Amino acid sequence: MPVPPTASEPSSHLLVPFASASDPACRAALPGLVLPQLTALLGELIPVYTDAGDDHSLSPPHERALAQAIGLLRADGCPFGDGLIPWAAAEGAQPDRPQAWFTPCHFQVGMEQVTLLPGDQLDLADGHARALFDALAPYCAEDGIVLSYTSAARWHAQGEPLRDIACASLDRVGGRSVEAWMAESAANPSGGRLLKRLQSEAQMLFYSHPVHDAREVARLHPVNGFWVSGAGALGHPPALRPRPTMPDGLRHAALKADWPAWQRAWTALDANEIAQWRARARRGEPITLTLCGERTAQRFTNAPQGTGARLGRMFKNLLGQPPAWKTLETL
Structure with a gap:
């Protein structure tokens, strides 16, 4: 089993659990999200890895993404199976x-x-x-x-x-x-x-x-x-990297199926952590953003800064950046 690409340094990694959810009420609320900072940030980043699953996996996407980010792997270097992350x-x-x-x-x-x-x-x-x-x-x-x-x-x-x-x-x-x-x-x-x-x-x-x-x-x-x-159990003592930044407001609201509170949590997240990560990206710092729904996790980064990545950003900006909720509905 191939190992997913490694995320950037944890201090530059923002991992967002329950960025979207499968509940029909949540899906209906997505178009009403106004997230200017996330929309702008996604315009500056390139998707580098997608972990696609379904609503019935034992390990949700944000736990799989967290295990990858901190380097929690089996002795053979592969990810743990579904529901088996120790x-x-x-x-x-x-x-x-x-x-x-x-x-x-x-x-x-x-x-x-x-x-x-x-x-x-x-x-x-x-x-x-x-x-x-x-x-x-x-x-x-x-x-x-x-x-x-x-x-x-x-x-x-x-x-x-x-x-x-x-x-x-x-x-x-x-x-x-x-x-x-x-x-x-x-x-x-x-x-x-x-x-x-x-x-x-x-x-x-x-x-x-x-x-x-x-x-x-x-x-x-x-x-x-x-x-x-x-x-x-782990077959060897883990040499784990520090955890990425993981805001918890969306998770608390989603687990209670309180979608108005979830929308408010997204507004606060956009104005705070997302705005901070965008400012870091605009300063030229390498950053990683992982957005997790209940089926899929998608990782974005502004590195590497190769010719292909720069051309991809230019092409995307020429076409116009879609609103952030369009990305969230794919998770």
């Missing part, structure tokens, strides 16, 4: 050990589907999260998984059952039906079955826990399960 191992002290993130969440049972709200959308305080963590950790230990408390919305898990488990990112499943996104593994079917059983046990355990009643009294969503993401 984010927990990459951040762990023992990257060669199978690891994952367990996120406490609320499964909302509807008439025809079960949807998920992750911990960062539940007003989950440390007191409640700690109590549920302490209750679940012994069950995990019985199955060879060591659970460590990282934050209220994210717990670190380590153990052999987490090897080669393909997981859907929370940015994929949040607010959606979970049926099509449950963790699976052709390489480790026993690990997949173990995790499903552990999730079922957590559902019963959390339902009978005093935290459940306390949250109901406070009119908060009960925590009735956890989601597994970022599972796997």
Whole structure:
């Protein structure tokens, strides 16, 4: 498998998650976006790499783009497969050990589907999260998984059952039906079955826990399960590059399907980070811009400054630069 071209230095790389989304309401809102800075910046850049996928991949485009940008690759130099980017191992002290993130969440049972709200959308305080963590950790230990408390919305898990488990990112499943996104593994079917059983046990355990009643009294969503993401191991200690700049405003609005807020976030992004990157480009600094939707990520740069690139810019400027939303609707 060929390795995608390497992005420029991270300090010059702006990576934008949820620059577009697949929701019909978002698509309808695109023509109303007025983004003068992005339109002008795209006129000065050349597309250098497109990662085309679909809405059903376990790893969304912005996570694939981030893994490429920081150099998170397999030992053979190839990108990780869908849903197999080992984010927990990459951040762990023992990257060669199978690891994952367990996120406490609320499964909302509807008439025809079960949807998920992750911990960062539940007003989950440390007191409640700690109590549920302490209750679940012994069950995990019985199955060879060591659970460590990282934050209220994210717990670190380590153990052999987490090897080669393909997981859907929370940015994929949040607010959606979970049926099509449950963790699976052709390489480790026993690990997949173990995790499903552990999730079922957590559902019963959390339902009978005093935290459940306390949250109901406070009119908060009960925590009735956890989601597994970022599972796997690295065959060698990663020598990762620093992360690119990743604004989060579009992501927060998109995961809540709040498209008016998403439009406002784009207006703010255009006036701030995009304007800053355009100013850097006009000073002649090499920059990289990666725009990510829910299907596709596209990377742009103003380098190299070869004859072909300069002619391409001149030709594009002669034809006139289309509004930025035309680019966003392709993502």
